Amino acid sequence: MDLVQMQKSLQDYTKSLFLEGILDSQFLQLQQLQDESNPDFVSQVVTLFFQDSDRILNDLSLSLGQQVVDFKKVDPHVHQLKGSSSSIGAQRVKNACVVFRNFCEQQNVEACHRCLQQVKQEYYLVRNRLETLFKLEQQIVASGGMIPAVELGF
């Protein structure tokens, strides 16, 4: 695939993520923060997000797996995940967290378990997509090309 094609693919791919609601405009904000002096900003932040989220999801699984669930512990984790996912634009993860928090407030263990599953699902999805996105970018850069600016047209 030549460079132009790769760039086009990247653009289409990125657009699709937005259209599917996996990413929202906050991600664009991140991309705008990236420039020549900070060429890897987005991938750095996103990587940090992945690491942090892995940890949080782990803690959540543990907390929810207890005999007696301590919602006072569960809620802050979900809250943080909500904050970080919204900060990078992982819209669906954030939305899943919102639902999760509601059930936490109601102290509904069953529902919380389901919510956790949902959150995990969305998280793996966005992680997967972003990893693909970064790979595409790397290919372009490796081929000597520039990452095209995202034009969402909406």
Add this chain to the structure above:
Amino acid sequence: MINPGHGRGPDSGTNSDPFPAGLRVLVVDDDPTCLMILERMLMTCLYRVTKCNRAELALSLLRKNKHGFDIVISDVHMPDMDGFKLLEHVGLEMDLPVIMMSADDSKSVVLKGVTHGAVDYLIKPVRIEALKNIWQHVVRKKRNEWNVSEHSGGSIEDTGGDRDMQQPREDADNNSSSVNEGNWRSSSSRKRKEGEVDDQGDDKEDTSSLKKPRVVWSVELHQQFVAAVNQLGVDKAVPKKILEMMNVPGLTRENVASHLQKYRIYLRRLGGVSQHQGNMNHSFMTGQDPSFGPLSSLNGFDLQALAVVGQLPAQSLAQLQAAGLGRSSLIKPGMSGSPLVDQRSIFNFENPKIRFGDGHGQTINNGNKQMSLLHGVPTGMEPKQFAGSSHMRVQQQMAGMRPGQNVQSSGMMLPLADHLPRGGTSMLSSLGQQQPMFSTSVSRRSDLTGAVRNGIPETNNRVVPATHSVFNNFPADLPHNNFPLASAPGISIPVSASYQEEVNSSDAKGGSSAATAGFGNPSYDIFNDFPQQQQHNSKLNDWDMRNIGLVYSHQDTAAASAGFSTSEAYSSSSMQRKRRETDATVVTAHGQNQQPLSRSLNHLNHVFMDGGSVRVKSERVAETVTCPPATTLFHEQYHQEDLMSALLKQEGIPSADNEFDFDGYSIDNIPV
């Protein structure tokens, strides 16, 4: 990465980058992702950023580097320290503008930011646009301080430094996200008048140089300050006098003035008591061992206020109350309702209140028993027995109280408090005096628990045990709630105040104005919060009290707007009068059934006089009105409305609900 080229400082003016480039920002957030993004964004804005993921670390950084930062941005939810606490510390010790941020956009939290003195509140995800203008807070603060120093002659209060009088200032505080808004306005006009600084970039640099070197308010210095203020009386404390009393070399009147302003905000936040509750505060501060009688009333108020504000955990409130009221009475969690019954008009109060809360509890507390009414009321009482007895008691109380007993205040509060679960608390406090009452009330209702819980964030409205515990905790926690109490009175007092004629020394009017002043638009704030609570039972507790306070404040505009002054306002004489006024006011505020409301209020007042029948009524109303959860009643902007509406409805519902016609209360035994 700090861009060396951009810095504030002597050469910044000459730098091609105009201010606000180089603004020194400290950003605190435990979320590494957010922290990284924020740092990048701030740097893009050309600020000098220091990031920190722990609040304690941030504080120590700030302390070490007293003048090393211009503004702080902090997350609300952090594991090692609550963001609001950090906010307080920074405000008091370093006097830096602090911006709060969170993914939580609930009104209650945002309100908390306002009351704690944050200059702004950002909702995550934060966009760079929101950060581009944060420099305005730095400039504003500087201008305000500058203005304060300008008024060398008058006391801050007089000139209003930058604040136009306390009231406006407080209003401003409450109104805007920037605490200094009021000040800013006045100060800017003053500035212009004096041909001072223009708002050019230059000015910004100048303000730094014009500004005196920041005084760091160390813990000791602050203690001295507080001691001086207490001695003088919070309302009467004037920078000049405080300065003299503190006798600290190198400290200027301006330093004291600006610190006093912040301190007032802090107290206001705590319950708005501080300002007007000179007396009360004093007593509280001095140790929770206020004279039983008068103090009790105060305490009651304070506690309530505190409870209302939610600042004071229910427990502490209870404790405080216990302390204030003379512990002896309060601390009898074990008291069963019976003893209380006889005199417990207070309890009656509570019960009805509780019921009320239950009834419309939804609105307030989701109908939980938790009504904060009895905040702090010893759980000794059994709800059931209360129902009947409380009514009576209340009535008795009311009657009795009037004469100027502390209890009265509590009694008074009850009716009003009824609406607000929290009200219970105040009542409780007053009740504190009468221990039996408290216990009764406490046990009586889960509501009480709720009430008590005002201070204590409760997640469940119904926390019957809570009340108990609350009371039990009285003795324990009292001591350190000095402040809260102070503030509490403001809030709770409104309710009790009205009833309590003699309650406090402070002039009702004064109190009210104070309260109002303090709160700015407390009602609004609190009320907003209230709806929130409605939705979440747990939150209700906090608000209930507040609401109550607020409600009253509105009612008695003169009297006291939210929190603190309420008690004062009420305490003074015109209690009844005030109540009526309040009622009217409240009614108006509500707009719901204004007329009826006033009527009901009056009625309430009247009832109180009689001994509680009113209360019942109001309670009833509340019940009727608020039945639907999250009712509009409470979700109105002003809590008052809720209460009022409840009251109004009550009035408006000529039904049989006679005063004693509570849903939950068996009025039968109430000897009218």
